[in-house]
Amino acid sequence: MLEVAGLNAFYGDSHILHGVDLTVDTSDRVSVLGRNGSGKTTLMKSILNAGPRIYGRICLDGADLADEPSFQRARSGLSLVPEDRRSFPHLTVRDNLLIALTAAGKRTGLDIEQVLDTFPMLKPLTARYGSQLSGGQQQMVAVARGVMPRPRCLLLDEPTEGLAPVIVRQLAASLVRLCDEFNIGLLLSEQNIWFARFCTQRVYIIENGRIVFSGSWDEFDSRPDVKHLYLAV
Numbered sequence: 083m084l085e086v087a088g089l090n091a092f093y094g095d096s097h098i099l100h101g102v103d104l105t106v107d108t109s110d111r112v113s114v115l116g117r118n119g120s121g122k123t124t125l126m127k128s129i130l131n132a133g134p135r136i137y138g139r140i141c142l143d144g145a146d147l148a149d150e151p152s153f154q155r156a157r158s159g160l161s162l163v164p165e166d167r168r169s170f171p172h173l174t175v176r177d178n179l180l181i182a183l184t185a186a187g188k189r190t191g192l193d194i195e196q197v198l199d200t201f202p203m204l205k206p207l208t209a210r211y212g213s214q215l216s217g218g219q220q221q222m223v224a225v226a227r228g229v230m231p232r233p234r235c236l237l238l239d240e241p242t243e244g245l246a247p248v249i250v251r252q253l254a255a256s257l258v259r260l261c262d263e264f265n266i267g268l269l270l271s272e273q274n275i276w277f278a279r280f281c282t283q284r285v286y287i288i289e290n291g292r293i294v295f296s297g298s299w300d301e302f303d304s305r306p307d308v309k310h311l312y313l314a315v
């Protein structure tokens with residue numbers, strides 16, 4: 083479904099991604115693990131054409147996205163939840179979710195009640211303003227917004243950063259349920275291995291902008307050297 087081949091990304095003269103290849107098949111859930119500064123956020127932004135200058139091939143369902151701008155990529159079925167989990171502070175939780183439907187373009191998004199059912203923590207908060215939410219609640223809103231357009235592939239950039247363990251567990255359960263129920267593919271960038279393992283079936287490791295490992299979680303477990311070298315665990 084999502085195919086990235088030979089992706090190079092630059093900020094000015096700084097060459098950040100070096101020939102990245104990865105795939106996310108239909109309804110597949112995949113993690114990208116890597117240390118701080120390894121290139122995870124740059125990868126996510128590059129797939130959406132949202133910042134870095136990029137060269138390489140990015141295809142969704144066989145269609146080359148080439149020079150498509152970010153909004154067109156969103157309409158084609160990619161949805162990025164960035165690291166900074168921004169929500170509209172003067173909109174309620176309900177309106178923060180509804181406004182995300184505009185990203186669906188001609189595709190049909192999800193029903194808001196179905197999405198709220200998947201996030202028990204948000205249900206009592208639908209009338210609250212974005213500015214009145216805790217960090218964990220904001221992250222739930224950010225992920226819920228990301229799925230509202232019913233993307234073919236959801237790109238989630240380090241969603242657990244700064245969250246309490248109990249919220250991380252709730253988020254993991256909601257995310258897996260949503261992806262399963264609505265056949266949404268997932269590309270997840272993470273440093274929390276527990277969360278990544280719970281939510282995905284396969285893993286890539288990125289180091290200095292290069293993919294240095296790709297495999298199932300069993301293959302990952304059989305390579306303690308990889309963990310030690312690239313993740314320092």
Ligand SMILES: Nc1ncnc2c1ncn2[C@@H]1O[C@H](COP(=O)(O)OP(=O)(O)OP(=O)(O)O)[C@@H](O)[C@H]1O
Nearest residue numbers: 093096098116117118119120121122123124125240
């Ligand atoms: N806007 C920018 N301009 C120049 N260099 C940047 C910019 N954003 C990131 N970089 C550099 O690109 C490299 C990769 O950064 P990136 O944010 O993609 O890593 P990351 O794996 O997401 O890190 P973290 O886990 O800390 O968020 C780093 O060396 C970083 O300093």
